[in-house]
Amino acid sequence: MGIHKFFGSLVYFLFGATIMLGIQDKEGFIGCSYRDVTLTEKDSNPITHFFDIPRVCRVGNFVGLQAALMCCFVAFLNRPKQ
Amino acid sequence: MNTAESLLEDKYGSTSHPEQANQGKNSVNATKLDSVIFLLSLLLSVSLLTTVFCWVDLEDMGGGGLSMDAGKQFNWHPVMMVLSFDLMTLAILSFKLPLLQSMDRRIRKSAHGLSWFAAIGCAIFGLVAVWQSHDNTGNGTFIPNLYSFHSWVGIGTFSLFLGQFVAGSLLYGFQLGEDSTRKVRKRLKRPMINSSATKEGAQLNPIQSYKRPNINPPSYFCRNRN
Numbered sequence: 576m577g578i579h580k581f582f583g584s585l586v587y588f589l590f591g592a593t594i595m596l597g598i599q600d601k602e603g604f605i606g607c608s609y610r611d612v613t614l615t616e617k618d619s620n621p622i623t624h625f626f627d628i629p630r631v632c633r634v635g636n637f638v639g640l641q642a643a644l645m646c647c648f649v650a651f652l653n654r655p656k657q
Numbered sequence: 658m659n660t661a662e663s664l665l666e667d668k669y670g671s672t673s674h675p676e677q678a679n680q681g682k683n684s685v686n687a688t689k690l691d692s693v694i695f696l697l698s699l700l701l702s703v704s705l706l707t708t709v710f711c712w713v714d715l716e717d718m719g720g721g722g723l724s725m726d727a728g729k730q731f732n733w734h735p736v737m738m739v740l741s742f743d744l745m746t747l748a749i750l751s752f753k754l755p756l757l758q759s760m761d762r763r764i765r766k767s768a769h770g771l772s773w774f775a776a777i778g779c780a781i782f783g784l785v786a787v788w789q790s791h792d793n794t795g796n797g798t799f800i801p802n803l804y805s806f807h808s809w810v811g812i813g814t815f816s817l818f819l820g821q822f823v824a825g826s827l828l829y830g831f832q833l834g835e836d837s838t839r840k841v842r843k844r845l846k847r848p849m850i851n852s853s854a855t856k857e858g859a860q861l862n863p864i865q866s867y868k869r870p871n872i873n874p875p876s877y878f879c880r881n882r883n
Binding site: 576579582583584585586587589590591592593594596597598599600601605629630631634635637638641642644645648649651652653 | 691694695697698701702704705708709711712715716717718734735738739741742745746749750753805806807810811813814817818820821824825828829
């Protein structure tokens with residue numbers, strides 16, 4: 576049973592990681608960067624450019640963040656108990 | 658129920674399965690934080706699926722929407738993979754689901770197995786969709802299938818997933834594994850316990866044999882001397 580649980584969790588976390596890699600891949604194809612903005616100075620305050628990121632990239636980032644958070648929650652719930 | 662059987666059951670906390678006893682203990686030990694995190698993870702799985710639907714609906718995702726037409730067929734891939742991930746979450750947490758805690762272990766096992774089965778179905782659908790979308794671009798060119806790190810990790814994970822599913826189904830679904838071993842062990846134990854009036858039985862489990870009402874312990878010593 577221990578091995579079954581270990582591999583089940585491993586498959587789950589690898590699946591989550593693959594989803595995140597896939598989002599990264601897709602965003603590369605789309606060409607996610609600040610849209611219609613040419614930076615003339617250092618991007619010291621990136622948050623001001625949040626809405627310059629194309630919507631498809633922002634939504635994609637949120638999908639990845641949610642997948643990562645879900646992995647964290649499941650890892651917490653599956654922690655070994657005394 | 659004879660004394661030996663009752664002792665065997667007492668050992669496993671008045672249930673026939675040690676794992677069931679452990680799970681009962683876990684549910685008692687479950688903290689409030691566990692319940693909150695559990696609820697959050699369920700909400701998050703719904704939110705994740707909704708967000709991915711919104712994502713594939715955007716114009717930049719091959720025109721947006723789900724369809725089997727060339728160009729839009731790819732969008733099935735993220736949707737089905739995220740759905741599979743959600744089902745996997747349900748499968749992993751099925752033994753911790755408060756609704757199922759009071760139910761029979763077989764029902765919880767069925768929920769676990771069915772969720773994994775549905776997850777594997779969705780994953781296969783998603784993989785077929787991405788493969789066909791690469792082969793059917795609609796402009797006479799083709800996209801390579803397995804060149805990126807994502808695809809390599811994905812194929813590796815899916816192979817592991819299939820192996821885990823087949824092994825889990827055989828060992829725990831069709832009772833060819835630990836459970837059946839436990840049953841055989843239990844069957845083997847019974848005659849040994851019943852024959853505890855013999856010298857070997859007494860040596861293996863002396864306390865238990867003393868508990869049996871019709872056994873006279875000094876008789877073992879007499880037999881040993883002979």
